[in-house]
């Protein structure tokens with residue numbers, strides 16, 4: 008078990024009052040937050056009150072749960088799991104506010120349910136954006152300074168007429184449905200209009216500690232402040248330099264605003280336990296911080312490197328990265344190739360042509376997640392979205408129930424088992440992604456979907472949509488496999504995990520290659536003022552031992568002096 012540093016220990020043992028911890032990357036926020044949670048639970052006067060530790064991803068919540076359970080086991084004298092709740096911010100809001108109380112403000116007569124967007128019944132829920140109808144579920148509530156709440160839709164963020172938006176949202180709410188974005192709005196409305204519920208929640212949760220607080224957006228902030236006004240003590244722990252969800256309204260400003268309140272105790276974590284000193288030094292240069300590195304450099308190759316790459320010669324870049332990892336003694340499984348966008352990540356992951364459209368696309372994604380990345384959870388979610396898309400539009404809340412991460416009701420467990428076996432087994436369920444899509448994969452899927460729909464009908468009473476076959480028709484399906492097969496006789500390249508930076512947030516990875524274009528580089532080297540600058544900072548600070556920057560060959564000359572000055576070393580090149 009980790010021995011806490013003095014800064015960490017002081018946070019854990021601080022008096023029971025609201026606190027803000029402004030932390031650097033790799034500073035052990037996980038260990039600190041979990042121990043603080045245990046300490047808060049020990050000290051809390053009200054034995055009925057719960058301490059909540061909230062974060063933004065299921066991965067973070069799983070890590071917190073694991074660490075908290077390990078901590079309880081190490082301290083058997085205080086073996087009380089009760090009184091503590093560890094959840095994502097969304098799960099907390101859903102289970103405490105929207106599901107039990109949402110009907111009071113949504114005008115529905117059933118327990119509200121989350122819709123993902125692919126449910127067939129949503130075809131009847133559209134909103135006019137001034138030019139065309141858009142799915143109501145695509146409405147994004149945005150709080151604009153000086154204007155207040157408005158609703159935007161589509162890639163161009165078209166502002167929808169407020170009355171039109173309100174009517175569409177009310178219609179959707181009337182059947183009990185809400186989208187991810189609209190859920191927070193309904194939760195806030197419950198708190199604003201139902202003072203008794205608000206006070207009861209504040210009594211139940213006298214302390215809420217939010218991790219990754221830089222990702223708190225406007226609506227989540229309003230919800231937390233509403234609970235605070237009713238008596239909850241809100242503590243935050245975060246790193247503004249890692250605020251990479253600015254596009255969704257999370258600017259990180261809330262951390263400092265909260266820290267500036269008189270009753271809030273402001274603390275800092277300024278030691279990076281993750282990265283070797285040369286990486287911490289560059290992170291300091293980019294962020295304007297002066298954090299200390301706890302580690303010393305290992306005897307093998309380590310630190311920050313750069314090399315030139317050509318987009319059309321990705322294999323060479325991968326080989327150069329593999330060679331550096333070899334010198335650093337890092338295995339392929341401990342390394343990752345990181346990209347700024349999902350498109351780039353897909354391109355670097357193998358560059359297969361995207362296939363399938365609509366419902367069919369969900370099954371394509373399920374096959375790729377399972378067969379290429381071995382990510383069975385993601386494959387399952389895609390499979391559920393695909394199957395629900397094949398049913399008739401009376402199965403509104405089904406997808407939401409199937410993909411809930413906790414508290415799945417018993418009658419859904421049998422159904423989940425049917426779907427799990429469909430997604431797990433390439434011989435009888437979703438066909439293998441290495442099959443040629445138009446001649447083998449799609450026909451096999453069609454036949455097996457028919458069998459599966461017959462089981463769902465016989466055992467669970469579900470009705471397939473009259474048009475289900477048309478939904479699996481060969482739209483955007485080509486005469487090639489979904490996934491590029493390893494070609495015979497050709498050198499097999501190491502298959503690295505390829506990911507967006509957003510997806511590896513919170514992780515420690517021994518070796519990282521961050522592939523940039525010119526504007527990614529400009530913003531990264533410009534510091535952590537911009538969102539893309541912060542994304543570069545997050546990529547850099549994931550690396551434990553080795554960080555490699557992929558610089559476009561045509562830009563190498565321009566950037567080399569600045570990279571050398573920052574402390575990067577030029578590697579062999581691709």
Ligand SMILES: Nc1ncnc2c1ncn2[C@@H]1O[C@H](COP(=O)(O)OP(=O)(O)OP(=O)(O)O)[C@@H](O)[C@H]1O
Pocket residue numbers: 009010011012015030031032033034035036037038246249280281512513514515548
């Ligand atoms: N006191 C400590 N002594 C030694 N190692 C520590 C200590 N505290 C944390 N660590 C280690 O530091 C690493 C980084 O910790 P953690 O992942 O919690 O960082 P973080 O603050 O969440 O970082 P980020 O925000 O960059 O994701 C982990 O490997 C953790 O075990």
